[in-house]
Amino acid sequence: MDEMKRPGGRTRRVREAVFAASLAELADVGWGSLSVERIADRSGVHKTTIYRRWGTADQVVLEALLERGSAKIPVPDTGDVTRDMIALGQLIAANISAPIGRSIAAAAIEAADSSSIRQIADAFWSERFEQAGIIVGRAIERGQLPGGTESTDLVETVAARIWFRVMVNRLPVSDPWLSEVVDSAVEAVRIPNSIGAEISEILSS
């Protein structure tokens, strides 16, 4: 797939310039308004080159994102579930707050069919869910969480609230806010529903 007979100097420079320009465009105008011509102008690379090497603007951005996303991020490990989840939350917030992340999210939402853009978004989330699984696993080993705790519930709650705040409310994810959200999410999984209901029953009587 990535074989080229001359990967050296110029080809590499062109490739990098085009990728940089395409991501900048993505951040500026969004996935829907991408065009080969704009990327060509912005990168200084002639449009015929882009048409011949990639064909469409989508393909360019796709490759750029794949190359960019290949950097693996270590799972937070502070010795405490809450702090781990806060770190994970900050990571998620940083990603979807940036213009590029926002554009990807918007495009992934709009794409009704399972297009290539959705694969990237899906990959992002499955990675987060996997990380959360590790975090929860460690917490169970430490005895901070009960044995059968479902990690997906925890991430979903936290991720959902971050997502909503950034995308809909358009407010920044501050540390105090995130801390509170994570706290209540961790409590929710720590106290099984039945017991929680029982307690609230007692309290309200």
Added chain:
Amino acid sequence: MDEMKRPGGRTRRVREAVFAASLAELADVGWGSLSVERIADRSGVHKTTIYRRWGTADQVVLEALLERGSAKIPVPDTGDVTRDMIALGQLIAANISAPIGRSIAAAAIEAADSSSIRQIADAFWSERFEQAGIIVGRAIERGQLPGGTESTDLVETVAARIWFRVMVNRLPVSDPWLSEVVDSAVEAVRIPNSIGAEISEILSS
């Protein structure tokens, strides 16, 4: 704004045909790919008519949405917070699951500036928040919730989880799932954080 010298037969028919076509287009191709020509073809109305009456495709869809969104929805009132919130959640889910709602959401997310599309999305959410305020107010009067309960926390939690499930996970909002989400959200606001933390402290020791 809405004055016209001949609001009768033909003008009305044209208006309705154009609005219907524009919303259908919005659902099909999304906000970003709207075009006057497509709406013209789809509605059977000549494009010059649309250009002269509305100017741009955005304006057409905007008016269509405003007219459509003017129908007021009554606040659920079942006598129980949880059931009220579930009803509200179902309403939210129905709205953002439909193709049109999805397109609006995607467009609102992508629009970095505060464009007209964002006003529609904002209006939708502020209405939900207002409804939740009424629901919570009633619950406080009934003694189901403590006096100072912030309604925004409750809606935000529920709305966020629905949003995430529909937009990111792309799963349907089933009644059992929604019920569980609302339950835990109501519990979270019913048990103040400090007490909740204390209890979990006791339980884990």
Added chain:
DNA sequence: CATCCAATGCAACAAGAAGTTGTATTAACG
């Protein structure tokens, strides 16, 4: 360093969409 040829640049073009304008036609309203 000399040579080759893949990669890129360049210019001209075709195809189509977007928007405008002048005029003819239709039908709502009195």
Added chain:
DNA sequence: CGTTAATACAACTTCTTGTTGCATTGGATG
């Protein structure tokens, strides 16, 4: 019925998109 607002139609310009043939550049190779 007559008036004229509202719409349809056709022709046109302009802009964007994508293609093609050819010239030029500069890695790679011996």
